[in-house]
Amino acid sequence: MSAILQAPPKTARVVFPFTAIVGQEEMKLALILNVIDPKIGGVMIMGDRGTGKSTTIRALADLLPEIEVVAGDPFNSDPKDPDLMSDEVKQKLEKQLPIEIVKKKVQMVDLPLGATEDRVCGTIDIEKALSEGVKAFEPGLLAKANRGILYVDEVNLLDDHLVDVLLDSAAGGWNTVEREGISIRHPARFVMVGSGNPEEGELRPQLLDRFGMHAEIHTVKEPSLRVQIVEQRAEFDSNPVAFCEKYQQQQEELQNKIVQAQQLLPEVKIDYDLRVKISEICSELDVDGLRGDIVTNRAAKAIAAFEGRTEVTVDDIRRVIVLCLRHRLRKDPLESIDSGYKVQKSVARVFGLEVEE
Numbered sequence: 001m002s003a004i005l006q007a008p009p010k011t012a013r014v015v016f017p018f019t020a021i022v023g024q025e026e027m028k029l030a031l032i033l034n035v036i037d038p039k040i041g042g043v044m045i046m047g048d049r050g051t052g053k054s055t056t057i058r059a060l061a062d063l064l065p066e067i068e069v070v071a072g073d074p075f076n077s078d079p080k081d082p083d084l085m086s087d088e089v090k091q092k093l094e095k096q097l098p099i100e101i102v103k104k105k106v107q108m109v110d111l112p113l114g115a116t117e118d119r120v121c122g123t124i125d126i127e128k129a130l131s132e133g134v135k136a137f138e139p140g141l142l143a144k145a146n147r148g149i150l151y152v153d154e155v156n157l158l159d160d161h162l163v164d165v166l167l168d169s170a171a172g173g174w175n176t177v178e179r180e181g182i183s184i185r186h187p188a189r190f191v192m193v194g195s196g197n198p199e200e201g202e203l204r205p206q207l208l209d210r211f212g213m214h215a216e217i218h219t220v221k222e223p224s225l226r227v228q229i230v231e232q233r234a235e236f237d238s239n240p241v242a243f244c245e246k247y248q249q250q251q252e253e254l255q256n257k258i259v260q261a262q263q264l265l266p267e268v269k270i271d272y273d274l275r276v277k278i279s280e281i282c283s284e285l286d287v288d289g290l291r292g293d294i295v296t297n298r299a300a301k302a303i304a305a306f307e308g309r310t311e312v313t314v315d316d317i318r319r320v321i322v323l324c325l326r327h328r329l330r331k332d333p334l335e336s337i338d339s340g341y342k343v344q345k346s347v348a349r350v351f352g353l354e355v356e357e
Contacts, residue, residue, distance in 0.1 A: 014240035018059035019250035022229050023220050024052060030215040030323050031060050033302040034191045036261045040298045041212025041291075042170055042192030044155070044203070044327065048219045052229075053195040054153060061108030061149050065255055069147075071100035074139040075186050076107065076147045083173060084147060084187050107148030109141050109190075111166075113157060120162060122186075124179045137184045142166075142175040145190040155194030156203050163203070166192060167210040209288070212295045214327035216340075261305040268301040270312040278317060281346045287328045296324040314351050321347055 021028065030043045045053050070077040070089050078084035079101045085093075092099055111120065122140035141150070150166065152158060169175045175188035194211065196203075208214070220226050236243040244251075275297060282292045299320035300312045322340035329342060347353065 014244055015062040016055050016059050016236055017244050017247040017251055018056070018063040019254055020232060020236075020243070020247045021052060021056055021059060022225060022232065024056060024217050026323065027053070027056055027215040027217050029303075029319075030213045031057065031191075031193070032258065032306065033299050033320070034193075034212065035060065035064060035258060036302040036306055037265055037298055038189060038191050040295055040302065041210070042167075042194070043213045043215055044208065044211040045193065045195040045215045045217060046198050047195075047215075047217030049197055051217045051219055053217065054151075057149065057151050057193050057195070058108060061106055063251055063255055063258075064106040065259055066103040066105055067147060068101050069104045071102045075143050075188075076104065077187070078147065084189060086186050107144060109145040109148060109150050111141060111150060111152045111158075113154055115141065115162070117162060117165065120165065121175055121177050122184075124177055124182050124184060126180050126182070137177070137186075139186070140175075142169050142188040142190075143186055146187050148190050150190045150192050152192070152194045154196055154200065156196040156201050160204060160207065163194075163207050167207065171210065208327045209291060211327065213299065213323040215323060216326075257306065257308075260308065261302070264308065264310065265301060265305040267310045268304050268312065269310060270297055270301055274300075274312060274314065274317060277350050278321070281321065281343070281350050282325065284346050284350070285325060285329055285342060287325060289328075292325050292328045296321050299324050314353075318347055318351070318353065 018028070027043075027045050027047075030045075034040050034043055045057075047053060067076070068079055070079050070085070073086060073089060075086045077086050077089045079089075079099060082090060089099060118140065120141050122143055123138045125136035125138065150170070152163075152166070155163065169188040170190060170192040173187060173189040174185050176183060176185040178184075192211070194203075202208070220229065232243075278296050278300075279293050282290075282296070287293075296317065300316045303316045303320055304310070304312045322343045325343045326340045
C-alpha cells in the first residue's frame with residue numbers, strides 16, 4: 001500500500017510582510033483604517049509605477065486575521081451577522097437547520113482590467129431557471145469579495161460603468177443581478193481599493209468622490225532608504241520564509257491591534273464641537289455633498305480606535321482629513337488633485353494650528 005503524502009504545512013504562497021514595508025505611511029494608514037471600518041468607503045491610491053502599491057495591498061490581506069464563514073457558501077457568509085449572509089444561509093437558520101462553520105483567510109480578489117459585468121456581478125442561467133424552476137446563479141467576483149478586499153489595479157483605465165457598479169455594491173453592501181424578470185441578490189460588503197498612475201489620466205470627479213479616501217504615493221527620494229528597500233526585496237526573494245519569520249512578532253502585534261480597534265470602534269465618540277469644525281472645513285473648501293463630512297468623522301473614529309482610545313482628538317482629525325478631502329475639492333478639470341495643502345490650511349485656520357510643511 002502506498003503511503004499518503006502529507007502536504008507541507010506552508011504551501012501557500014509567501015507574501016511580503018506588511019510591517020516590513022518601508023515608507024508609504026499615507027497608503028498604509030488609509031488601508032488599515034478601511035479594514036477597521038469598511039464603511040469608510042475604500043481607498044484610491046495614486047502614484048508612480050513601481051512604488052509597491054500592489055505589494056502593500058496583498059500584504060495587508062495576508063496580515064488580516066481569519067474570519068468565520070459558513071462552509072461551502074460561495075458568499076463567505078457570516079454565521080452571525082444577517083447583513084453579511086446569503087438568503088440560503090438565513091433560511092437555514094430560520095428553520096434551525098445546522099450549519100457548518102469554518103475559519104478562512106480574508107479574501108483578496110483581483111479585478112482584471114478586461115473583466116465583463118457578468119464576470120463581476122455573476123450570471124443567472126435562464127434556461128436552467130425555466131426548465132428546473134430553480135434560481136440558477138453563477139456567482140461573480142463580488143460574491144467572492146464579500147467580507148474581503150477587492151483590488152482594482154489601473155482603476156482609471158476601467159470602464160466607468162463597471163466602476164459605478166463596484167462602488168454601488170461597496171456602498172450598499174449588496175449586489176443585485178436581474179435578468180428576464182428573475183432577480184437575485186447577495187451580500188457584497190468589501191473594502192474597495194483602486195490604484196492607478198496619474199499619468200494615465202484621473203478618474204471622473206463623480207467616481208473619485210465615491211472613494212472614501214485618496215492616498216498619494218511617491219517614489220522614495222532618499223538614497224539610503226532606496227538601498228534599504230532594494231536590499232529587503234533581495235533578502236525576501238532569496239529566502240521568503242526566513243524573511244517573514246523576522247517580522248512575525250511585528251505582524252502579530254499589528255494584527256492584534258487591528259482586531260482590538262474593530263472591537264473598540266462602536267464605543268468611540270466624537271465631540272459635537274469637533275463635528276461642527278469638520279463640517280466648517282468641508283464648507284469652507286466648497287466640498288460638494290456630505291460624503292466628505294461623513295468619511296472624515298468615520299476615519300477620525302477609526303484612528304482613535306486604532307490607538308486604543310474612545311475619544312477623538314483634534315490631532316486624529318488632522319491626520320486623516322487630507323486623505324478624506326483632497327479628491328473632493330472643486331477644481332479646474334485640467335488641474336491635478338491638490339496635494340493636500342488647501343485642506344491643511346483650512347484645518348489650521350479652523351482649529352488654530354500651525355500649517356505643516
